Amino acid sequence: MHLTSRRRGAELEDAILAAGWEVLTEHGYGGFTYEAVAARAGTSRPVLYRRWSQRHDLLQATLRRNWMAQPIAVPDTGDLREDAIGVLRNADTARSHMITTMSVLLLEYFRETGTSFSELRDVLRPPGLATPFERLVARAVERGELTAAPRSSRVVNLPFDLFRHEMFMTLRPVPEETIVEIIDDVWLPLLDRRGS
Structure with missing residues (x-):
């Protein structure tokens, strides 16, 4: 089995927020869950919870990243x-x-x-x-x-x-x-x- 290096800090956050945007655009807010975002980002729910304790916080961070990426x-x-x-x-x-x-x-x-x-x-x-x-x-x-x-x-x-x-x-x-x-x-x- 091929193991990838563990992502941390900004690299991990970027991967999570990119995954969040993909989940949101494919499944809407109803499908925007910790489980779906963690699975798409290749990480675990606890990693997301540590950064964003509420789903709304994760959503806002996801939207902010994509909003600011398109100035x-x-x-x-x-x-x-x-x-x-x-x-x-x-x-x-x-x-x-x-x-x-x-x-x-x-x-x-x-x-x-x-x-x-x-x-x-x-x-x-x-x-x-x-x-x-x-x-x-x-x-x-x-x-x-x-x-x-x-x-x-x-x-x-x-x-x-x-x-x-x-x-x-x-x-x-x-x-x-x-x-x-x-x-x-x-x-x-x-x-x-x-x-x-």
């Missing part, structure tokens, strides 16, 4: 409109499959925990990290493209909210014309009014 590139062209459209295009490429998959696979999780996708997103997002649209607006203010008027987080991040809504409603990638419409017809006019 959204934030362009810096020197033009707010082009950068904003670029962010949504990049989000569509990097996250559309994951967001639609999660919305379908995690219905039972949300029902069981009484939480929402918004609350899960807050758990997955690293604390203190500016959102892509917060970064875009700050850069536009520095360039003088926007005034330094106060803007609520809801206004600044509205493109992502509309983008996610479109994705959840259609369970498909967001078309280019919708991305442009979100930026040109909704967001930029709203920023101008708030900044004037």
